[in-house]
Amino acid sequence: MNDNIPKLLKDAIHENSYDIDVLTKKLKIPWLKLDMEFDKPTDSELLNLYSKNNWREKWQFPDNKNRSYQVKGWNGDILFGPTDWDYFMKLSAEEFELHNSDEDSRCKKLRNRTKYDWFVDDENYVKKQVKKYIPNDSDINLVNSYSLPANGYVFPHRDYALDDMGLAKIYIALRWPKNNVFGMYGCGNIPIKEGDVFLINNYTLPHWVCNRSDEERIVLDISANLHSPIIKDKIIEAFKKTFGS
């Protein structure tokens, strides 16, 4: 092989490798299907994930009092996150006063400013499944469930983050009855089937969800350090598989 070429080109050819920040932040890919498998939850494990609290009130969304007409039935519970909620929200208000940042990016940004922990015990289904892929809690920013009842929906919207986040949300379709839609503007619907795990970019494009089935839809959302060893490998593997790289 003739290596008599400029050093910049030679280094680029020989040293080029996969960079998680490039894949997840620069490319603006709407989603990647990850080769990850969560054990099928039992009915009682799913029942524990039907959210009863008011997610929008908890996060102090501006329109939480009036039950925004843009959201019907969508709700969530935190399984891992900040333990001193009032303090977290105070920090959050100080840091994000001028920004409309979503829950994942707030938890990521404030990860080292206050204590985070699990709100469920070691035998909890979700905790055991998450630990398979992210064994170190310091690599987790937020784990929460999202439930959407039959005929529930979230209007088209776009989420915002502070630091160029793109592909960031690990999204696990624990219960995904037929006729559920996760639409992404200009890209069709994310091809989610029950049990799938996707890495989703909710920051670049408007998106929406709608449950047109007769049953509850349950997903898990994980905001994590995408450089953590197993997750990093899964993202690179998915990128190679999707783009034939």
Added chain:
Amino acid sequence: MTKIKLLLDTEYKKTAPTCSIRSSMDMKEFVLNSKHNEIDCEFELLDYDFIHIQFTNKDDTDDNVIIIRKIVIDEIDIQHFMYKGSFEPIYNVDWFNKQDPKPPSIYSPCTELRHNGTWKLKIKKPIWKMMLENWMNDER
């Protein structure tokens, strides 16, 4: 050690410009005797470092000048990224006091060193990656 090559042009009548070139760990001094000077040296560089070129003998009568033409680090021409460098002059006090309005405290981009002072460029190793990341993050 990392190879660094600098092409520095000069303008002067009698007082050849002198400069010191520094990284965090190394320093070398040069007298630029020609109109076109090619400097080849090796520097110890940290992963994140600065290249400094300090013009040390400005002669206001001679009006000597150093012009940075090209910078090659680790055998890679850093091309237009040298325009990311900045020059912080140390003005001749008498000259400065006569100026109205006052000249800036820093020039960027700047490749012509017309006063004593230090030009510096932030670098990151490996250089090939720094180049590609600069292109990637260029939002023009």
